[in-house]
Amino acid sequence: MTWIAVKMLMGDRSKYFALIFGITFACFLITEQSAIFCGVMLRTTGMIRDTRGADIWVMNPEVRYFDDVKAISDNDVFRVRSVPGVAWAVNLYRGSGQAQLESGKYQQLILMGVDDSSLTGVPIDLIVGDIGDLQNPDAILVDEAGFKQMWPNEPIHTGKVIEMNDRRAVVVGVFRASQTFMTMPVVYTRFSQATLFVPPARRMMPFVLAKCEPDIPPEQVARSIHEQTGLKALTNQGFGKLTMFYYLAHTGIPVNFGTTVILAFLVGCAIAGQTFYLFTVENIKQFGALKAMGMSDRRIVGMILIQASIVGGIGFGLGIGLATLYGMFAVKSMPLLAFFLPWQVLGITALAMVFISLLASFLSIHKVLVLEPSIVFQG
Secondary structure (H helix, E strand, O other): HHHHHHHHHHOOOHHHHHHHHHHHHHHHHHHHHHHHHHHHHHOOOOOHHHOOOOEEEOOOOOOOOOOOOEEEEOHHHHHHHHOOOEEEEEEEEEEEEEEEEEOOOOEEEEEEEOOOOOOOOOOEEEEEOOOHHHOOOEEEEEEEEHHEEEEEOOOOOOEEEEEEEOEEEEEEEOOOOOOOOOOEEEEEEEEHHHOOOOOOOOEEEEEEEEEEEEOHHHHHHHHHHHHHHHOEEEEEEHHHHHHHHHHHOOOOHHHHHHHHHHHHHHHHHHHHHHHHHHHHHHHHHHHHHHHHHOOOHHHHHHHHHHHHHHHHHHHHHHHHHHHHHHHHHHHHHOOOOOOOHHHHHHHHHHHHHHHHHHHHHHHHHHHHHHOHHHHOOOO
């Protein structure tokens, strides 16, 4: 039965390839757009993931996502340190700055200020320079993409000078960072230095980074910090989820990408359904002959499902492969492209392909089930 189903499927090469093309195209679009969506969402938490060494972020209770900067009191770092279960806590600055380059041009950037003594939170993946050089006066670290954005025609090196708030800043290192949602250079410096690179304000500290005592769950310590200080305390994972959910709920990203995915799904259903139905209609006499020879409806339905499984499996494999190759080459040639392909996307695409295949075969199954075997004797 399987052999007959395969021979019938591949007998008409044009419709066979049309079926595979339709499913491959739908699979490619669903996978590619879903991977870009996941990449965009991953970028919203890039700086949270790059800030290493701490377990808990402590912030103003009204903070909704990472870039929603609301300052807290400088004394809050001492209040956090007094909470049972906290091994240590340090301050962290996050703000926006404007740099004047040597050419006279201005560049907006993201400014991060870490604890002066421990340098907790500094990215460790340095391309050039040394983290210890950040203790030098006016020293800053710049991310690789930001360095290329500010000095596009120069090789990566230290010693470049910029001005922020009429103060001199010297690049002592360049680090490799995760892509951020806002494509601006990311600059790290000491907390005391960061407060000089921006206009003064009454409160300058938006975050406190805390480390838990060994063998104490971060979630438990975060609850204790909230209960004792009234501040919002979240684990790294919890802060990342809060940021992602904000962008999902308050931006048009899900609608824009979701529309493309739905259109790809509908295109796949239309092409596969119509082509598979026409394939069945053209082979209706063969199915009639099989019924006339005594083959049951159940076995004929099984043949149609086998045919749908074959084209669905081939189309799924080709679509996933093309989307993966596209992502590999596109990310290298277009660094600003966000592309992240987790296994969940493959699972969702597989379910979509199963649904498209079943929907395409349903029309054919209905046609065959109402078929009279006598059709084989008609001219």
